[in-house]
Amino acid sequence: MIYVTRRAEFSASHFYHNPALSPEENRRIFGKTNNPNGHGHNYTLDVTVAGEVDPTTGMVMDLKDLKKLLESEVLEVMDHRFLNKEVPVFATTIPTTENIAIEIWKLVAAKLKSGRLHRIRVYETPELFVDYFGD
């Protein structure tokens, strides 16, 4: 078994707010990230696919296919977007890095044809990242 990771970058804005909570509770829990005007990040996405090396090609999967998949399923949806307002799932789910990682897992897993999706890692900043293994 070998693990192949492809990196992609996207930029997006978001804010954290739970409509079920009072304005005071939202401010207490989320602090500055509760500002409804939003703020932005340059996200870095690492997608790791696990598989066996195909003896004919020497590859786990064609990385061009993975690149295209990330462009069509993730970057098209999230790059240069206001996540809360433009990505339907984040109208009802707070677009924390945790939830972004889980959502990207779903988007990629649904379309991946070869190899097995092993890990989604999303860096919100170089100092903060979330890993999701699908369980």
Add this chain to the structure above:
Amino acid sequence: MVYLTRRYRFSASHRLHNDNLSAEQNSRLYGKCDNAFGHGHNYVLEVTVAGEVDPGTGMALDLGVLDGAVQREVLDRFDLTNLNLDSERFRESVPTTENVCIEIYNLLKDKLNGGTARPGARLDRVRLEETNSNAFEYFGDTTAYQATGKVR
């Protein structure tokens, strides 16, 4: 389950030297790191917490809790210190980055596992970079970690 990692930095000096060994043995074992005056590093610390996403907040852990624990337990204790001379712990064990990594794990473990963190959130991993070229990782009970079959 998601795994959230935060990076921190601290600078400290240390000397790798075991009092139970002869000068020659120390010199052979630790080389330049045995220099009696010590030497310093800019350490980069990664702390990984595992937890379920709280549906109300979308978060696995309040980062303020993590930052507060790391500040109190690690940065206040080790930043801008001499690990051998200023830390009780490293009077009895050599402050190799392996031992510092394990010590940081043990310092943080009880502050995150249950404690004031979100229920269920737990310390998963401590990774400590001594330089850009060496890093050490500790998962606590490594047999439990290996049993999950996760490779990261």
